[in-house]
Amino acid sequence: MxxxxxxxxxxxxxxxxxxxxxxxxxxxxxxxxxxxxxxxxxxxxxxxxxxxxxxxxxxxxxxxxxxxxxxxxxxxxxxxxxxxxxxxxxxxxxxxxxxxxNYETASDYLDWEVGKHGIIIEFTDPNNNRSRSATYLPDVPAQEGWTVIEAIDSLIRKAGYNGTITELVRKSIQLTRYQSxxxxxxxxxxxxxxxxxxxxxxxxxxxxxx
The missing domain is CATH 3.30.700.20 (Hypothetical protein ph0010; domain 1)
Structure with missing residues (x-):
């Protein structure tokens, strides 16, 4: 490698x-x-x-x-x-x-570690049915001092979702984790x-x- x-x-x-x-x-x-x-x-x-x-x-x-x-x-x-x-x-x-x-499909939006994994999220915007996606490299959540959920919520916003971030929205995420x-x-x-x-x-x- x-x-x-x-x-x-x-x-x-x-x-x-x-x-x-x-x-x-x-x-x-x-x-x-x-x-x-x-x-x-x-x-x-x-x-x-x-x-x-x-x-x-x-x-x-x-x-x-x-x-x-x-x-x-x-x-x-x-x-x-x-x-x-x-x-x-x-x-x-x-x-x-x-x-x-080391791309891996996560079991859910919580199935990754801050400081170890980068993450790609994909989900459907419940307001308009648009497909949305975004990524953070592994060092970003760690540098920002975010928890797993804080990083996910920030990434949902980065993907362009402007509605209320609910647990339902988080659970709809397909998450791919990777390392670098x-x-x-x-x-x-x-x-x-x-x-x-x-x-x-x-x-x-x-x-x-x-």
């Missing part, structure tokens, strides 16, 4: 830097494979707790080289919750890559990696040298 690693995050930073420079992305330094994956960007300014800046991925297995290349840009530039990341933000960014594994490996790197560590491995720090159009 392939695990998320430093080279995968470097490739995501390389992809974003190449986008700002209108340049080619250096070839990846990791083995290819087929996995569901996510790319998460967070931004921390003045020592604050990092805040989400973009997170998009796929729950379907796909080629991870092309997957990281696509989703590093999609999550940075086209997450509809946020304005596109600009080059000047790079020094404040951290990137996390996640590879998803992840790796996080700050931009400063990426710059150090590039200096060491390639002999020069990355130069970015629109970003002043620091």
């Amino acid at each position: 392939v695990s998320a690693n430093k080279e995968m995050v470097v490739y995501c930073f390389d992809t974003l830097v190449a986008h700002f420079n209108a340049d080619q992305v250096p070839p990846p330094a990791f083995d290819d494979g087929q996995y569901p994956l996510f790319v998460t960007w967070k931004k921390a300014v003045n020592g604050e707790e990092p805040r989400l800046r973009g997170c998009i991925g796929t729950l379907e297995a796909r080629d991870i080289t092309n997957g990281f290349k696509d989703y590093s840009l999609t999550s940075a530039l086209r997450d509809r919750r946020f304005p596109p990341i600009q080059a000047k933000e790079l020094p404040f960014l951290q990137c996390t890559v996640s590879l998803l594994t 490996t992840l790796f996080t790197m700050h931009y400063g560590d990426y710059v150090s990696y590039v200096k060491t491995s390639r002999g020069a720090a990355p130069s970015v159009i629109g970003l002043k040298s620091r």
